[in-house]
Amino acid sequence: MMVRNANRRVACEKWKDVVGPRIKKMLDKVGQIATKYRAYRGGEFVFQVTGFGENGSQHAVDLGLHTCTCKRWQLSGIPCVHAICYIRFKKQEATLYCHDYLMCTTYMQAYTPIINPIVGEDD
Numbered sequence: 001m002m003v004r005n006a007n008r009r010v011a012c013e014k015w016k017d018v019v020g021p022r023i024k025k026m027l028d029k030v031g032q033i034a035t036k037y038r039a040y041r042g043g044e045f046v047f048q049v050t051g052f053g054e055n056g057s058q059h060a061v062d063l064g065l066h067t068c069t070c071k072r073w074q075l076s077g078i079p080c081v082h083a084i085c086y087i088r089f090k091k092q093e094a095t096l097y098c099h100d101y102l103m104c105t106t107y108m109q110a111y112t113p114i115i116n117p118i119v120g121e122d123d
Helices: 002-013 021-036 072-076 081-089 104-111
Strands: 037-041 046-051 058-062
Touching: 002 104, 021 037, 021 081, 037 081, 046 081, 058 081
Parallel strands: none
Antiparallel strands: 037 046, 046 058
């Protein structure tokens, strides 16, 4: 456990974004899908996102509360495709809208406590 925590601290120091590389990859993939949606502003933080095509879905997103009617954002802490559609429209980074527990700073806090080695009975 001591080695695992140390390895995770070292890995986190190499992160280039405020979130881990796995989360960043997911955001990029969802961002490509977001081009198939159009956002309509309803207020400063509230808007409606509509999908193109025959099954054009409609969802209400609130950037201030980090919520979407599809519930994916609330469940995962990662902005859903509907939220990313509007985040990109505002020319902002989707990583800034991820939940705090996905951030590098929180990750480092979890693995900061150092576990000291235990001396065996033979020594």
